[in-house]
Amino acid sequence: MASQGGTTYNDAIDALNSLQTPFAIIEARRKAGIRPDAASIAEMRVYLRRIGLAPSDLDRLNIIHVAGTKGKGSTCAFAASILQQYQKAHGVPRKIGLFTSPHLIAVRERIRINGAPIAEDLFAKYFFEVWDLLGKAEEAEKAQGEDPVSEGERGGVPMATRPIYARYLTLMSYHVYLKEGVDVAVYETGIGGEYDATNIVERPVAAGISTLGIDHVFALGDTVDKIAWHKAGIMKLGSAAFTIEQVPEAAKVLQKRANEKKVELKVLGVDSRLKGVDVRPDALFQKKNASLGVALAEAALQKLDPSFKQNLDQLPKEFVDGLEQVIWRGRCEVKTEGPLVWHVDGAHTVDSLKMATKWFAGECASRQGPKALIFNQQGRTEAVDFLDGMVAALKSQGQGSFDHVVFCTNVTYAVTGYKRDFVNHQYDPAAIEKLTAQHQFAEKWSALDPNAKVVVLPTIEDAINHVRDLAKDVDGQETVQALITGSLHLVGGALGILEKADAL
Numbered sequence: 006m007a008s009q010g011g012t013t014y015n016d017a018i019d020a021l022n023s024l025q026t027p028f029a030i031i032e033a034r035r036k037a038g039i040r041p042d043a044a045s046i047a048e049m050r051v052y053l054r055r056i057g058l059a060p061s062d063l064d065r066l067n068i069i070h071v072a073g074t075k076g077k078g079s080t081c082a083f084a085a086s087i088l089q090q091y092q093k094a095h096g097v098p099r100k101i102g103l104f105t106s107p108h109l110i111a112v113r114e115r116i117r118i119n120g121a122p123i124a125e126d127l128f129a130k131y132f133f134e135v136w137d138l139l140g141k142a143e144e145a146e147k148a149q150g151e152d153p154v155s156e157g158e159r160g161g162v163p164m165a166t167r168p169i170y171a172r173y174l175t176l177m178s179y180h181v182y183l184k185e186g187v188d189v190a191v192y193e194t195g196i197g198g199e200y201d202a203t204n205i206v207e208r209p210v211a212a213g214i215s216t217l218g219i220d221h222v223f224a225l226g227d228t229v230d231k232i233a234w235h236k237a238g239i240m241k242l243g244s245a246a247f248t249i250e251q252v253p254e255a256a257k258v259l260q261k262r263a264n265e266k267k268v269e270l271k272v273l274g275v276d277s278r279l280k281g282v283d284v285r286p287d288a289l290f291q292k293k294n295a296s297l298g299v300a301l302a303e304a305a306l307q308k309l310d311p312s313f314k315q316n317l318d319q320l321p322k323e324f325v326d327g328l329e330q331v332i333w334r335g336r337c338e339v340k341t342e343g344p345l346v347w348h349v350d351g352a353h354t355v356d357s358l359k360m361a362t363k364w365f366a367g368e369c370a371s372r373q374g375p376k377a378l379i380f381n382q383q384g385r386t387e388a389v390d391f392l393d394g395m396v397a398a399l400k401s402q403g404q405g406s407f408d409h410v411v412f413c414t415n416v417t418y419a420v421t422g423y424k425r426d427f428v429n430h431q432y433d434p435a436a437i438e439k440l441t442a443q444h445q446f447a448e449k450w451s452a453l454d455p456n457a458k459v460v461v462l463p464t465i466e467d468a469i470n471h472v473r474d475l476a477k478d479v480d481g482q483e484t485v486q487a488l489i490t491g492s493l494h495l496v497g498g499a500l501g502i503l504e505k506a507d508a509l
Contacts, residue, residue, distance in 0.1 A: 014125035017132040055142035072198040072236040073215025076294040083298025087327030102190030109497030111508035175202040199238025211245040211304035237262035345476040351493035366402035374483035377409040380491040412443040413468040
């Protein structure tokens with residue numbers, strides 16, 4: 006299907022949404038035990054060739070590649086922010102790409118140049134260029150009787166004309182950055198590393214692995230050593246490789262894979278040069294992410310700017326400014342709305358939710374008034390067990406518990422439903438309609454804390470309005486302290502409503 010003339014950003018998003026894997030197929034694959042494997046990478050190479058590129062073309066992007074369970078997004082943001090400050094002072098690099106996922110409000114946030122999401126018209130232009138190139142190349146190959154990836158490698162499943170949603174955006178990002186003259190690009194992996202779509206890069210400038218833990222169990226395995234094997238896949242011979250201190254099982258696997266790849270893996274402690282630097286939040290996990298971001302930026306600049314010299318005693322001003330002025334939306338954000346203070350964090354693993362809850366408790370320590378929680382996670386049955394850690398984390402900080410708890414779906418608006426950029430076919434529509442997960446969360450929370458006032462609501466907008474209504478009843482020095490967490494999709498929808506914004 007070729008694109009039509011006069012295509013808009015909305016047309017592009019609708020076409021992109023058609024590449025989502027429907028819930029029924031995801032469930033069938035899960036039951037059959039089909040996971041990402043080497044065929045995923047083989048297919049990505051074919052798609053890359055079909056849009057006229059070879060893996061060696063990606064070398065021009067000087068890619069900084071980051072994997073991890075927690076902190077990979079923050080690490081990417083730190084590295085890109087440092088490079089932007091360096092660019093302001095020295096004119097190098099010329100253009101900085103930042104590719105991350107998921108988006109918060111608009112899909113185009115995933116493909117940034119010099120810190121800003123690419124414009125809607127540019128997104129649409131490049132989206133349909135890739136769309137058409139893929140369609141025409143497949144037709145030409147069929148006419149010549151070629152089979153680009155053996156059916157055996159794919160278990161007899163024919164290769165689709167275009168890759169699925171996240172892989173399409175990865176492919177498109179390479180096209181965008183090369184066309185736009187980007188000369189350094191920071192890439193966050195999607196899931197894992199070894200078989201992730203971003204891992205077709207053969208010669209990154211540097212690879213970084215942030216804190217490892219348990220997440221995406223179906224795709225990556227149920228132990229931290231299995232997960233570490235996947236994340237270690239981004240390390241490449243001839244490229245610098247960094248990680249931070251890991252739990253022993255993960256550290257052992259990372260080192261073993263580094264040895265197999267003949268890569269020197271440098272394990273970083275908290276960088277002593279961060280002393281006096283205002284890293285936010287002021288927590289050990291964030292200082293580790295900042296240390297990794299600094300090392301990755303240094304590795305890139307050593308290649309990009311012959312005059313750059315690493316200072317082992319103190320960070321250059323550009324690095325300090327990059328760390329202190331980083332903008333990474335939806336992570337440890339505080340927004341004041343009259344007598345209501347919103348705390349927004351996209352934590353979505355058992356460990357990161359404990360951290361987010363402790364951060365919230367610290368922010369509330371000196372304030373009076375009721376505490377409210379808005380939470381959701383969709384499509385992950387294990388998420389109900391994350392609630393124990395949150396209740397325990399709040400109590401451990403001497404903050405008692407949440408007075409009001411709201412569980413909602415990721416549906417954005419009460420009347421119009423999802424914004425286009427939020428449409429997600431990967432979750433069971435019947436479960437969303439019946440609020441199945443939300444009722445399970447509510448039941449669990451009520452058992453953990455019988456005193457909390459727990460409600461289930463159908464949309465993010467309903468949840469926000471419910472908490473806003475609570476603020477009408479506070480008086481004097483009191484404020485309502487609200488935490489929104491559990492999912493970046495929830496946080497994105499909430500920020501869109503709170504700021505009336507179309508992109509962040």
